[in-house]
Amino acid sequence: MPIMIEDLAGSVTKVVLSGRIDIAGAQEIDMPMSIVGGSRRAVVIDLSAVDFMASMGLRSLVISAKSILSKRGKVVLLAPQSAVEEVIVVSGIDDLIPIYHDEAAALAAVAPDPA
Numbered sequence: 244m245p246i247m248i249e250d251l252a253g254s255v256t257k258v259v260l261s262g263r264i265d266i267a268g269a270q271e272i273d274m275p276m277s278i279v280g281g282s283r284r285a286v287v288i289d290l291s292a293v294d295f296m297a298s299m300g301l302r303s304l305v306i307s308a309k310s311i312l313s314k315r316g317k318v319v320l321l322a323p324q325s326a327v328e329e330v331i332v333v334s335g336i337d338d339l340i341p342i343y344h345d346e347a348a349a350l351a352a353v354a355p356d357p358a
Contacts, residue, residue, distance in 0.1 A: 245293075246272045248279060253354050256283040261292035264300030273303050280307030284316030285353040288340070290323035296330050308340045317353040319343050 245268050247259040258279055262268060279286060288304065290296075304320075311318045320342045323331060331337050343349035 246275050248275060251350070253285070255285045255287065255350060255353055257287045257289060259289040259292065263295040264293055264303075265295060265297045266299055269297060269299035269303055272300065276303045276307040277310075280310030284311060284314055285355055286311055286316070286318040287321050287343075287346075287349045287353055288318065289321045289346075290327055291321065293327050294324060296323075296327045301330070301334060301336060305336060305339065312339075319349050319352050321346060321349045 245260055245262045245264060247261075249257045249259070251257055256279060258276070260272060264272065286307075293300075308318045318340055320331065320337075320340050322344050323342060328342060331340075331342065341352065343352060
């Protein structure tokens with residue numbers, strides 16, 4: 244399965260995607276990403292093990308991110324491979340979901356603000 248979801252300290256959720264997120268891969272991540280988008284407010288999406296991202300995969304990420312952001316949550320992408328990062332940047336998705344190459348910085352970026 245190309246998706247693993249981990250709950251980390253501080254109410255942060257890390258979603259680890261892997262392999263090819265083509266049409267079939269996008270279908271596999273669609274429902275879990277919808278659940279994450281609907282139920283989490285601090286999400287890091289680790290793309291370091293994704294070697295191909297089709298438009299349907301990008302769609303799953305964007306829909307989930309918009310849901311998180313609509314609840315005043317935070318979502319970032321972590322360490323996409325260069326070919327995947329290029330697709331994200333060219334499509335402008337990095338304007339909606341920032342890209343980080345350092346896990347500590349990504350976790351800090353989504354950490355809930357202290358009350």
